[in-house]
Amino acid sequence: MSALHLCLIFSTLLFALGLAAALSRSNAILVLLGVELMLNAANINFIAFWRFSPQFASNPHAGVIFAVFSIAVAAAEAAVGLALIIAVYRHYKNVRLQDADQLKG
């Protein structure tokens, strides 16, 4: 099993973990954490592929650049997410998703 495989298995596990957290948790912040885990799993993939795979000559740094940008995006997403969670908190006085059930039909 090569290093790349290990990285991929790790990232897949991380992704699965994040997905499980995002789907099963009822606390919005924990769901957000799960989403962040999923994003970071993808980042690990990028870095692993960049490090261990043969590259196209046209852009040898694509993987790492992608990872840098997606970290930034993940951070922005966390920022927006926290802001939205605060907004919900102001109305519901908690961040449990099962309480946010005003919209349905």
Added chain:
Amino acid sequence: MNSIPLLSLIIFTPWVGALLVALHHPRKPNAISRAGAVVFSLSTIIYAIAAIVLPGGFNPDAVGLQLTETHSWIDSLNVRYSLGLDGLSLMLVLLTGIIGPTALVASWRVAPVTRESNLYPVLFLLLQGASLGVFLAQDFFLWFLFWELSLFPAFFLIKMFGANAAKATRAAYQFVIYTMGGSAFMLFGFAALYATTGTLDFTALAQLGADGTLVAKLAEIGGIWPGVVFGGVLLGLAVKVPLFPFHTWLPSAYAEAPAGTSMFLTAVLSKMGVYGFIRILWPIFPAQLSAAAPCLMVLALAGVVLGAFAAMRQRDLKRMIAYSSVNHLSYCLLALFAVARVAGRTTHDAAVSSALSGTILQMFNHGLSAAALFYCIGLLEKRSGGLRGIGDFGGMRAVAPVFAGLCGVAMFSSLGLPGLNGFAGEFLIFRGVFGLAPWFAAAATLGLLVTALFLLTFWQKVFHGPVGENVKGMKDLSCCEIAPLVPAIALMFVLGIVPQVLAALFNPLVAQWTTSISSLP
């Protein structure tokens, strides 16, 4: 004459009228807007007569489309703004021209709609323009636009002005959803046609259909494909006519609509379906129609017979006439399918041409007679304060002899009494169908008998017998009330005696169809 876009004028003048009326006064109708509406409605017949009479206009001896207008429109889809007139179209334009103003006048004068609103003439003019567009468009896309556009004014006419709001709503929805559902499948078929042939022009498609290229092209991409496209288009048209199992929307829609709208619906809108069969389905899919004809004939026959029986069972006069419409239009379809069945066989030229002529005549005649009958029932309703059960009246002949006379003429025309217009069409149809499919014709006579039965029952129960409770104190018709009936009744007589007046307009067409049918592969 050629420089004037006459056909566009025919279509769009009512729409311009609708716009003007709408702008004139948005809420309450007044004399000016009413008069304006009638004038714009009348424009159709004026244009049509102009087209026949004026030099450079319609040439009855020529076959093929005349007065064509073609402009590029949607280049990316090869869709053109294409109008054309031939004998068939002209017949229907004339019919619309006659019934349109009549029905409009009838809507106010005779059987006033429940809500006094200027919306009514606006919608009515829109409906009239759209119907005319259907009869004149020669490109599927344009045709379909008008086809669908006719639906919405009709929907609102039924829904907003029907006597019984709840029932009218239901009927209007039923009407729109049935028709739209059918149209959706038709659209699907044409999308496929476009995808394979790249054109939507009726003439071009008919050309492709006649020499078998169309089927070959469709078959290239899958065996069941021609059948499916055909089925889609058939469904769309069958709902509109309506063909037997798809007719369930019709009685309630006709019954719940205000009298004027019923007149227009039965006289013009139902013809759109038959027109579609003749203009689209038959030329484009001759082989498929021929193959499906036995089945379809059974359905048409069912329409003839069961429509008549159903009409007999009705206690509501409007529903009765509605079912009789199913019956009458099924004659047309029966004839058409019978002709389609024998396509490619050379032995039946006389029968074919008689069936086709009969079909066209029957369309016209049914328009006149059914509209007149709806008008009469509208009058009854007005007089009795909304009653229209067959048992609510009695002895009307004594109370209102003029009314009884006029109504009787319409009824006998509908029944097919020789000497009145109905006879010519039905006679020709039966003559043709007997030559092409004798057993079907024989069975169809049953429908004829039952029609006679229920119409006579109607006659007897309403006009004869002791004077009913509701009839007492009814007045006979006033001049104003007679006026709308006059053109129709007059035409009934004229066409009953000299149907050639009309037949001359479409005979060359029928002759050409007849030869082309026998020459089909």
Added chain:
Amino acid sequence: MNPFTATIWFESFARRAESLPVRIHDWILGLLPAWPWLHWLVTALLAIVVILTFYGLFFAMITVTERKGLGRFQNRPGPNRTGPCGLLQPFADAIKAICKEDIVPATADKVLHFIAPCATVFFGLLTLAIIPAGPYFTALNLDAGVLYFFAAGAASELAIFMAGWSSHNKYSLISSMRALAQLISFELPLLLISVSVVMAAGTLSLPGIVAGQSSWTLGGIIPQWNILTPWGIFAFIILFIAALAETNRCPFDLPEGESEIIAGHLTEYSGFKYALFFMGEYFGMLALSGLAITLFFGGWNAPCEFLQFIPSYIWFPVKLFMMMCLFIWIRATLLRLRIDQLMRFAWKLLVPLSLVNLVVVAFWMRTGDWAGPLQLVRWAGAFALEFVPFLLIGRHMSKGLGPRKYKYAQ
């Protein structure tokens, strides 16, 4: 001995003194069998042992320096009983700490309560590994050393929050929240200043940054340290202020504000865990001082060319000690801020100025080839670019604020 041979001797002495650690290292390896993995292991362990002992002892000495120094500032002798001049005081303190009973609140989150002090020390040590203390005292030479430093250093915020939260004490929690807010706020100027140094050096490697400052001008008297540039002086001031706040030092020691919130996150700690917190904090201070030295004071380099005979492993501790003295001096001089003042200071002054500093560095680096009178323009321009925003922001911030008026004292 003629001067020439004297110079030779002198130089060879300096070289030998400089390479002393290498020779010791080689000697130790020579005693061992020639297995590569063993050599690597021993080398690594040696580096670790050196780091632990050096910084451990430095920590001890700094505590006693601080106590004595503060004493002097306040006109009292400071510790003077244990050992000569009280020099053994830290060891006595350690023994006392070991002997003290370790009290854990019954309601605390026991696991986190235990982890928190360990984590403080742990992360403090991690950051120390990257500080280049000399050409042969660079335990860890990473291409992205700056990133490593901040990655490891930022984690100490977590430890403080752990401590505050696990104590189950309101004051602790408030303090840890405050600490968190303060740490992240001051982390930004710290980072941005590092970025500006990286811009000037063109590398993320800390030894690389040091190497960029290892030359002298004006006949070897003036070192080419970053501190001696217009942007560098500003950058260092900002970095130093941020470092004060990052290590919860006075005047930014709000999280531990005894007079308001008992002792903040330390309230529920006693015994050796308390000592560990202290150790961790001092390790953090040492690391940040080391960083400041690396970034601005030429790292292990001598200030003048002729002073090179003193080995680099002397220079670095000397500079470190002076930095620590500066910390102590500030602590003795300034008063504690309020939290709103603190946050305002970080966000409204330090962050914008560090952003400005980036621009100034860009200007400075791009104008490196200006000579003659243009050189003057370069200096003036860089100073102006730094000063004008500072004045503008400063004026804006102090708008409406005057000396406090004391109602009753008038």
Added chain:
Amino acid sequence: MNATINYAELVYALRPEIALTLGLLLALGYDMAFGRRMSDCARRGVAVLIGIVTLASAVFQTLHTNVPPVGHAAYWFHGAFVYDTLAHGVRLGVFGLSALTLLLIAGSIPHSALRTPHFKHPAEYVAIQLLATMGFSLMAVSNNLLIAFLGFELASLSLYVMAGFDKTSRASAEASLKYFLFGGMAAAFMLFGFSLIYGMTGTIVLPEIARSLAVQGPSPLLLVALVMVLVGFGYKAAAAPFHQWAPDVYQGAPAPAAALIASASKLAGFAFFARLLFSGLGTVSGDAINFGGPAGWIMVVIIISAASMLLGNIAALAQTNARRLIAYSAIAHAGIMLLGVIAVRAEGAGPLFYYALTYGIATIGVFSVFAAIERTAPCQRISDLAGLWKRSPFLALVLFVCVLSLAGIPPLAGFFGKFYLFAAALYLNGLMSPAGWLAFLAIAMSAVGLYYYLIILKAALVTNATAGASAATEKIRVPLSTVIALATSAALTIALGIWPDVVLGLFK
């Protein structure tokens, strides 16, 4: 670092985006400097005006970009950006749609004390909307997974904020949180899929990916990547089974934000995915022509499309809330647009673009009506629309036109879009292909759709308002800017239906 980076080209490629950036800075800056001194109304007006001018200048910049002839594309900045008719059209389209929704803001001031969406911070709203528009525009020109992802996220993040912009509304907050959580997950899926694609091909430039995949052929890992990308896409497009957020957002978000989410976002998203799927993954598309062909993303898209049409149409039938109804209909429309994605192979992006654009215009029209009604009375339930004909004939007329366009009634734009799209889908291989059956299903479902659209129209045009609720019967005064938005969307819906060549001409 590559020293040959041509920054002039970068600036040329991103002129509209630069214009948007400057515009949003101006909007924020002006509001910061002078906003406090102005009345609420003036403040809102200035912000909207700046937004519109900015979008206009972006349109101007776009118009002054050289468009390569149809079938060709220009590549900029080392292949990071692509410019062709689709990109050109989408840029123009999103700027226009965005401008239309901006007009709604000024109109959405509550008249009474009723809780209706209102904007305390118009400049911020405009700025965020411009950011979202920038994201759309980037999605339109991206030729590279990274730019695409950035554009996608820029747009998404801005839309999350816009959905939750009404701070006084519980529903708005809830909607935006749900939108965010679903969208974040979708982004993660997509990013993971991108990373796998990158791993397999070693590049993030779409044509290079296609070349590399053509050599490799399909593999299980590729299938995983495709599914992940499509899951992300499904969420974005609100296609079943990833649609759960859509009804909530349509219901809870302020009307202008919902309008933007329903219009420009869809247009950009579908254009971007058509490009990604065809230009990047086209060599592993699988077979839309025959059943049982090689597996690829087309089968997945077909399944999602069918599921969306079925679920959207059927669930819409049961709705009593007008906005939710529109949302479910949007899901159904997403299904049809997915069919359009498949049909790109046959007819190019023209049908898809036309459909998405006209759908967007009509939806904006509907939401404009909702926004206008909300000025006097809540507009959530379908029954809230009752008596609209009497309260404002103009609104009723616009609603009539737009809803009929959504239903696909000729001669409105929606009809032509459907027709063109179905023809394109059938063009693949007639009915005998999976796409053909899908088109068939789409037709059948549009007939179903007609029913619920008529329910809305019935409420608006026929039903009388319930007596007693005074707010529900008073006349609605529509502010000028909303009138412009309403009139524009209705006029465009009609005009584009009658002269579709105005749009389709781009693609011919």
Added chain:
Amino acid sequence: MTIASHPYAFIALFVAVAAAFPLGLLLVCRLWVWAFQPPKPSPVKNGIYECGLESKGDSWIQFKAHYYLYAILFLIFDVEVLFLLPFAASFNVLPWQALLVMLAFILLLAEGLVWAWNRGHLEWK
């Protein structure tokens, strides 16, 4: 002379030792306690220290949202550094246009800061 052949191997070892260091010290204390000073817990001693008062209510209280605002702001600027660092490291070889691009980036962020300042989000309340 670099000590480690691979820097990450050294980091791994260092992490282990750095973790062991405080744990080892605490172990020494534990041994001392075990050998000489058995603990004598009592409810008062093990209670929460609040200046001699009894603790009231739950200590794990919810904090006001303002803390999160700072966190969000920090997040944004922290990520900014993510882009600044690669830029800074290669600053010397970049063309001047790259500087302009970066300047635009910084200005955009600075604009965000000014906005937050203007809206009063930087004031601790």
